[in-house]
Amino acid sequence: MNANNTLRFIDSNNKSITIMINNKKVKRVVENNESNLRIDSIFNKKRIVRSIDSIKKNELENVLNEMQSLSKIKELEFYNEFQKFELSNKKIKSDEKLKEKTLKEIIDFSLELNKKLLSNKLISDIQSFTEINYDNTKFIAKEQEYNEDSFDLGLTLEINIKNKTLNQITFFKSIFTIDDFDVDKIYSEILEEIEYNIDPIEFKGDPKDYNLVFSPQALEKIIDYFVVQQSFLENVIKQDSFLMHNTLDEKINITEKPFIDYSPYSSIIDLDFIQTKEKYLVKNGKFAEYICNLSDACKYNKDPSGNSFPGYVTNLIFEPGTKTKTELLNKSKILYIDNLLGIHTTNSKEGSLNVSALGAEFNDGKLINALKDIKLNEKIQDLFKNVEISKETKWHGNYNLPYVLCLRDK
Amino acid sequence: MEFAYAIDKLKSKLEKSDFYRIMLEGSKSENIIAKEGKIDSVNQNEHFGLSIFYTVGKFGYFYSTNNPEDLDKFKIDLALKKYSNLDYTPKESGIKDSKVIGEKSNLDLEYVAKELAKKTKLKDKIISHDARYFNNEIHRKIVCRNTDIEQTQYRGFVLSSCTAKENNVLRKNTDRIAKGNSLNNYFDNFILNNEKFEKETVEKLSLKEGLTGKYSVILDPTVTSLLAHEAIGHSCEADLVYNKQSILRNKLGKTLAKDFVSLADDPTVRDNLFGSFYYDDEGFKAKTRYLIKEGKLNDYILNDRYSQLMKMENNAGSRTINYTHLPIPRMSNTSFLPGKITINEMIKEMRNGVILSGFNGGETNPAVGTYQFGVKEAKIVKNGEIKETRVNLSYSGSILNSLKNIVDVSKDIKMDSPGFCGKEDQSGLPCDSFDPYLLVKNVRLG
Secondary structure (H helix, E strand, C coil): CCCCEEEEEEEEEEEEEEEEEECCEEEEEEEEEEEEEEEEECCEEEEEEEEEEEHHHHHHHHHHHHHHHHHCCCCCCCCCCCCCCCCCCCCCCCCHHHHCEEECHHHHHHHHHHHHHCCCEEEEEEEEEEEEEEEEEEEEECCCEEEEEEEEEEEEEEEEECCCEEEEEEECCCCCHHHHHCHHHHHHHHHHCCCCCCCCCCCCHHHHHHHEEEEEEHHHHHHHHHHHCCCCCCHHHHCCHHHCCCCCCCCCCEECCCCCCCCCCCCCCCCCCCEEEEEEECCCEECCCCCCCHHHHCCCCCCCCCCCCCCCCEEECCCCCEHHHHHHCCCCEEEEEEECCCHHHHHHHHHHEEEEEEEEEEEEHHHHHEEEEEEEEEEEHHHHCCEEEEEEEEECCEEEEEEECCCCCC | CCCCCCHHHHHCCCCCCEEEEEEEEEEEEEEEEECEEEEEEEEEEEEEEEEEEEEECEEEEEEECCHHHHHHHCCCCCHHHHHHCCCCCCCCCCCCEEEEEEECCCCCCCHHHHHHHHHHCCCCEEEEEEEEEEEEEEEEEEEEECEEEEEEEEEEEEEEEEEEECCEEEEEEEEEEEECCCCCCCHHHHHCCCHHHHHHHHHHHHHCCEEEEEEEECCHHHHHHHHHHHHHHHHHHHHHHCCCCCCCCCCCEEECCCCCCCCEEEECCCCCCCCCCCCCCCCCCCEEEEEEEEEEECCCCCCHHHHHHHHCCCCCCCCCCCCCCCEEEECCEEEEEECCCCCHHHHHHCCCCEEEEEEEEEEHHHHHHHHEEEEEEEEEECCCCEEEEEEEEEEEEEHHHHEEEHEEEEEECCCCCEEEEEEEEEEEEEECCCCEEEEEEEEEEC
């Protein structure tokens, strides 16, 4: 594989192991091994990208011929050559002790966690998925190669809570360091999530009569649909998203931070060989910087932002505030929104949040009832006009998020 | 097929196992994205891979790779045996067969690309327009000790999505076709429909958004398909039922709806439905599952494992998105079965209410039994006449109440609600429907 000004490669090898545990028993172990080669090329001033199984490496010439013929179908683009691949000197630390954990140790850890959870009388059943990923990615450009190894350990638990009526919560945890590999610590985090989900009743009131507190889990979906996906360069060029035309509370700051030590989502380079960079998506309540891949950058004649990733961003940080979660819940009548159903069906370009939610009702900080079928019909630009933000934050995937109180009156 | 040579070698390596199932998969796809008059991307992809599921006593392991060099190193590995808790004895169908669904595409890629580019040119109030074309063929071979099934499936999909804008009002609209066949006989009609599609999108600019309150509603077949698939179908998947994650657990034989309400999940290969197959991904012959029969919960969607755990007959409902995943109970083409009245008679019967049409996706929580759907359009009916149309609605409810509240079912059906289903980490599984209109009372909108 010879890279040049118009041809470069990403050679990736991934091994993933998923362990499915039903209550106290291992039910499935799944091992996947994938080796792929991503070919990024310019033919006739047009960019063609293709991913092949590594087995096809010896047929590279045929593949390139096919790619060249596809370039004839594309209309005129103006790629002369790839810009020089320059590596930043950023280094991201990873936890070697965590990487040394054996498969058996990880299975024992997951079993112990389930066992501890099942000793709690409120928990009736657990399906847990423990996923371990070992990745090796080699970026191959002209006169430059960069090798990245990553290790990622994550837990997903579907927990049935049963007192009088059944409810279910889903708990996600990315394990960054050996300190996170702690059954007691994760158990406490799960108990905190369960606390507001016992015996939910159907909500029959009007959410507009309440101030809303969003959990990090609910906020993750909102930030994905209403901030990250609205920050695409195309939306900025067309000015067709609510985010560009509205100002949220000035306390809201949302930043992409690609170089966080120990985070498996950190990266110094994106799939278009562009260096990642720290950037504000929302600064003091106002939309700040776009995100895009190389193709969109060329299309609109702008600089690429280093966001060519399947999930668009590396680590996304919603800046924490100064209040505690308890203080947020202590504001007279509160609807605590823990999870949202159907967010992909809403009109996010216009900021319309029309979803069902699970949560709880609080009055002066006292839990009244867990709730299901809370119907939200809100505009994000109105809802996030006047907020209070907790100092506690949680990771949900690559997002680090606080609890946010949305006050109805300014 | 790329790895076929490896079968004999693997069989001998697996000789000492109690059971094995090898799945070989080869896929070829073409996809095109056109955006605002230009061809944004053109791709042709080809992938091969294989998975092996084997058991030794109570120990089971699933392994996949796309690298044939791995197969030389492959061996039965019992390192994790102490954790073994296999709770069933895997069976095989013993069938040897070869089937093809659909036919190869004869559409020229350059022609498709240019047509899509032409049709996505911006005009009038249309501020964005893109179209995606996807043509795919998958060859799967399932091999056990006495089973050897080869199934080839051709599928085609095209999605057009545009946004109209006037002043500060934005209206997004989508149009699509997805078939369990190549689009040889469908693509040109889709292109011809583009003008109408853009016109409808612009017309939505003058329509008000949203509607709240409780109404009697008529669900058009696309919205009925959401109720059938998202709310009821998922709750009938045996893994969710067995693992206490479905509201329909322990309800077999119980009356859930009036006796004219029946619902089937039917993978039978017919009418180019998107979710059809001859054999499921464990190699068992596909069959129709009547989940609700004359108002009573009649069956679940089962695979080999859950049929044994639940002591029910395996109804071949095991599917996987690709060879890297273990097959699990999934839907195919899920629909209410037609009733006796026409849609016009249904509107007369409702007299006052709302007709909901066009689905915008949905999500369900089978454990709690609630769902949330997005709906494109609502026609408000007063005294049997359509008085106003609204756009961008949401519709939510409880699965059990919705079934109880079905008042009537039309005899007219439509087959235009194909989609991609997501479950666990397996999203993008082709599914379809052939639903009627439903009249439902006490539906909560907004």
